[in-house]
Amino acid sequence: MSASLNRGVQAMIEQIDAPMATFFSACVHCGLCADACLFYTETQDPKYTPIHKLAPMRRVWQQEFTFWGRLLSKLGLSKPVTDTELSEWEPLIYDSCTLCGRCSLVCPVGNDIAYMVRKMREGMVAAGHAPQGLKDATRRSIEQGSPMGVTIVTLKAHIKHAEQETGLPVLLDREGSDYMLVLSSAEIADFSEIIPAVTRIFHQAGLSWTMASDGFEGTNSGIQIGSSDLAAELVGRIVKAAERLKVKYVISPECGHAYTALRWEGPNLIGRPYPFEVVHIIELLDQLRSTGRLRTEGLDNTRMTFHDPCQMVRRGGVIEQPRSLLHMIAPNFVEMPDAGMQNWCCGGGGGVSANSRADTLRHKVFDRKKAQLDAIKVDSIVTSCSNCRNMLEDGLEHNHMKLSVISLTDLIAEHLAEDDKQEAGKL
Amino acid sequence: MNQQTLLEFVRGPGLQIAAVVFVLGMVYRLLQLLLLGRKKNLATPRGSALRGGLRTMWHRSIPSPGLTSRGYITVITGYVFHIGFMITLLFLSQHIELLSAVLKFEWPALPPGLITITTIVTIAAMVTLLVHRFTDPVKRLLSDYQDYLTWILTFLPLLTGFLLKQGIGLGYQQMLIVHIITLELLLIATPFTKLAHMLTTFSARWYNGAIAGYKGIKV
Numbered sequence: 350m351s352a353s354l355n356r357g358v359q360a361m362i363e364q365i366d367a368p369m370a371t372f373f374s375a376c377v378h379c380g381l382c383a384d385a386c387l388f389y390t391e392t393q394d395p396k397y398t399p400i401h402k403l404a405p406m407r408r409v410w411q412q413e414f415t416f417w418g419r420l421l422s423k424l425g426l427s428k429p430v431t432d433t434e435l436s437e438w439e440p441l442i443y444d445s446c447t448l449c450g451r452c453s454l455v456c457p458v459g460n461d462i463a464y465m466v467r468k469m470r471e472g473m474v475a476a477g478h479a480p481q482g483l484k485d486a487t488r489r490s491i492e493q494g495s496p497m498g499v500t501i502v503t504l505k506a507h508i509k510h511a512e513q514e515t516g517l518p519v520l521l522d523r524e525g526s527d528y529m530l531v532l533s534s535a536e537i538a539d540f541s542e543i544i545p546a547v548t549r550i551f552h553q554a555g556l557s558w559t560m561a562s563d564g565f566e567g568t569n570s571g572i573q574i575g576s577s578d579l580a581a582e583l584v585g586r587i588v589k590a591a592e593r594l595k596v597k598y599v600i601s602p603e604c605g606h607a608y609t610a611l612r613w614e615g616p617n618l619i620g621r622p623y624p625f626e627v628v629h630i631i632e633l634l635d636q637l638r639s640t641g642r643l644r645t646e647g648l649d650n651t652r653m654t655f656h657d658p659c660q661m662v663r664r665g666g667v668i669e670q671p672r673s674l675l676h677m678i679a680p681n682f683v684e685m686p687d688a689g690m691q692n693w694c695c696g697g698g699g700g701v702s703a704n705s706r707a708d709t710l711r712h713k714v715f716d717r718k719k720a721q722l723d724a725i726k727v728d729s730i731v732t733s734c735s736n737c738r739n740m741l742e743d744g745l746e747h748n749h750m751k752l753s754v755i756s757l758t759d760l761i762a763e764h765l766a767e768d769d770k771q772e773a774g775k776l
Numbered sequence: 777m778n779q780q781t782l783l784e785f786v787r788g789p790g791l792q793i794a795a796v797v798f799v800l801g802m803v804y805r806l807l808q809l810l811l812l813g814r815k816k817n818l819a820t821p822r823g824s825a826l827r828g829g830l831r832t833m834w835h836r837s838i839p840s841p842g843l844t845s846r847g848y849i850t851v852i853t854g855y856v857f858h859i860g861f862m863i864t865l866l867f868l869s870q871h872i873e874l875l876s877a878v879l880k881f882e883w884p885a886l887p888p889g890l891i892t893i894t895t896i897v898t899i900a901a902m903v904t905l906l907v908h909r910f911t912d913p914v915k916r917l918l919s920d921y922q923d924y925l926t927w928i929l930t931f932l933p934l935l936t937g938f939l940l941k942q943g944i945g946l947g948y949q950q951m952l953i954v955h956i957i958t959l960e961l962l963l964i965a966t967p968f969t970k971l972a973h974m975l976t977t978f979s980a981r982w983y984n985g986a987i988a989g990y991k992g993i994k995v
Contacts, residue, residue, distance in 0.1 A: 366814050367809055367813050368983035370809045371809045371810075371980045372980050372983070374809060375972075375980035377970050377973050378915065378918040378970070379915070381846075381851075383914045384843070384847055395916075398918060400918065414808070415808075415968075417968055453995070454840060454995055456836075458976070458977040459832060459836050459980040459981030459982070459983070459985070460984065617817060621818060622819075627820075664993075665991065665993075666823075666991045666992045687842065
C-alpha cells in the first residue's frame with residue numbers, strides 16, 4: 350500500500366464514529382436514496398446513488414471494525430481498498446455530491462448520508478484524491494485568504510463605493526462593536542451591492558457593527574474539499590478577528606456552506622466553543638423584522654419564488670425566516686414544488702462550482718431546478734446564497750430562461766422605509 | 777442419530793444455542809457500534825438532540841413524499857413483508873405456545889386460515905422484493921452476496937413453516953426439524969449481517985434525528 354493510500358485509509362478509520370458505523374450497519378440496500386439525489390434523478394445513472402458513493406469506506410469499516418470483516422481480512426480473503434478505486438470514486442464523491450442532504454432526509458433506516466460523504470472526503474483528501482479545481486481554490490484560500498483571490502484591497506474599494514452611495518460609514522476593525530459581518534468571496538467579487546444594502550439596513554436598525562480586515566471571508570474551501578485541518582485554519586481566522594474585536598455576534602453571510610462552517614462545524618474544528626454567537630444574515634434580518642427594527646415600505650409585485658440554499662435550510666435550520674421577510678414586500682410570492690426542507694439543490698454547492706470537471710454534469714442536473722421553475726412560471730428567483738445565485742444564473746442562461754435571480758438581503762434593502770433612506774442621504 | 781433424537785436436539789439445545797447467539801450477538805453488535813462514541817459537539821445548540829433523536833426514530837417510519845415507482849414498490853412491498861412476517865411469527869398458535877413458555881405470558885392467536893393467507897402474502901412480497909432487487913438497476917448495483925443470503929435465510933422459515941402446516945412435502949416430523957433448523961440459521965446470522973437492522977435502524981435514525989435536532993431541525 351502506498352504511503353498516500355495508507356494515509357487515506359487511516360483518515361477514513363479516524364472518521365468512523367458511532368453514527369458512521371451504525372449507518373453502514375443499518376443500510377439495507379433499498380436504493381431509496383437514489384430518488385432523492387438530483388444527480389441520480391436527472392441522469393438515471395445508478396452509480397450516482399448516494400450510498401454507493403460510500404462503497405470504499407464501507408469496506409474500510411467492515412475490514413477494520415467488524416468481527417467477520419477483521420477475520421476475513423487477516424485470512425487474506427477480503428478486497429482491500431486501492432488507489433485505483435479511490436481514483437474511480439473521486440468524481441462520485443466530489444462531482445456528483447453537493448452535501449445537500451436530501452438523501453439524509455429520505456433514508457428509511459435513518460442514514461445521514463451527507464454526513465457520511467463529508468467524512469469520506471477527509472480520507473480522499475489525505476489520499477490525494479480531490480479535484481484539481483478544488484485543490485487550487487483551497488490553496489488560494491489558505492495562501493491569499495480567498496478561493497477567488499479577493500483581498501482586503503478589493504473589499505476596501507467596495508466599501509468606499511458603498512460609503513459614497515449610501516452616505517453612511519462602513520467601519521473596519523471597530524473594537525467593541527456588537528456585530529461583526531463576514532462576507533463570501535462571491536459576494537465581494539460578483540455581488541458587492543450587498544455591502545451598501547446591509548449598511549442601510551443596519552443603519553435603520555441602529556445596529557453597532559463592523560467588519561474585520563483580517564477576518565471578512567466566510568467561504569471555507571476546507572469544508573468543501575474535506576480537510577478539517579484546512580477548514581479549521583480558515584474558520585480560525587474569523588474567530589481570531591472576532592475575539593480581537595470583542596464582538597458579541599458574528600454574522601454569517603448569504604452563503605450556504607459558510608454557515609455550516611462557522612455556525613455548526615467551527616467550534617468543533619478549532620476545539621473550543623466561541624465566546625460569541627453566530628447568526629445567519631437572514632436570521633438577523635428576521636429578528637430585526639420581528640422586533641420592529643427592520644421597516645419596509647412599498648411592494649414588489651413581481652411574481653417571484655424562493656430557492657432554499659441547502660446548507661442554510663435543510664442542513665442549517667433557517668427555514669421560515671426568508672418567507673417571513675418576503676411576505677413583507679412580495680404579494681406575488683409563490684412557493685415552488687418541494688419548497689422548504691425538501692427543496693432541490695442548485696447543483697453547485699459543496700465544492701462542485703469550484704470543480705470545472707463537473708460543469709457538464711452540473712448543467713445536466715439543473716434540469717431538476719428547471720422543472721420546479723417551469724411548474725410555477727415566475728419572473729424572479731430570490732435566494733440567500735451567492736453561490737446558488739451564480740449557479741442559478743448559469744443554469745438559467747444555459748437553458749435560455751429569462752428569470753432574474755435576486756438576493757433576499759438586496760431585495761429587502763431596496764424596500765427600506767423612506768425616512769431612513771433620506772436620513773442616510775445626509776452624511 | 778434417529779429422527780426423534782434429532783428433533784429433541786433442534787427444538788431443545790439447538791434452539792437455546794441459537795437464541796443465546798442471537799441475543800448476545802445483537803448486544804455485542806450494538807455495543808460495538810455505540811461504544812465508538814461521538815465527539816462532543818462544541819457548537820451552541822439551537823434545539824434538542826434528545827428530542828430530535830426520539831422523534832426521528834419513529835417518524836422515519838413514514839415514507840418521504842415524492843416516491844418514484846421504485847420507491848412505491850420498495851416501501852409498500854417492504855411493509856407488507858415486515859408486517860406479514862411479524863403476524864405469522866407472533867400470532868400462529870403453535871408459535872405462541874413456544875414463545876409464551878419462555879416469556880411467561882400469552883396472547884390470543886389468530887385463526888389458522890388467516891395466518892395461512894398472511895404467510896402466502898408475505899411469501900409473495902418476498903419474491904417480489906427479490907425480483908425487484910435483481911431487475912432494478914440501482915438495487916442491483918448496491919446488492920452484494922449478503923443481500924441474497926439474508927433473503928434466503930428469511931425466506932426458508934416462511935416457506936418451510938407453510939409447507940409444514942399444509943402437510944406438503946416431507947413427513948411432519950422431518951419438516952418440523954427442517955423448519956426449526958432454518959429458524960436457528962436465521963437467528964445465528966442476524967447479528968452478523970444486515971439483518972441486524974432490526975435494531976440498528978432505530979439507532980441510525982436516532983443519530984440522524986439527534987444531529988438535526990441539535991440544530992433545531994425536524995427530520
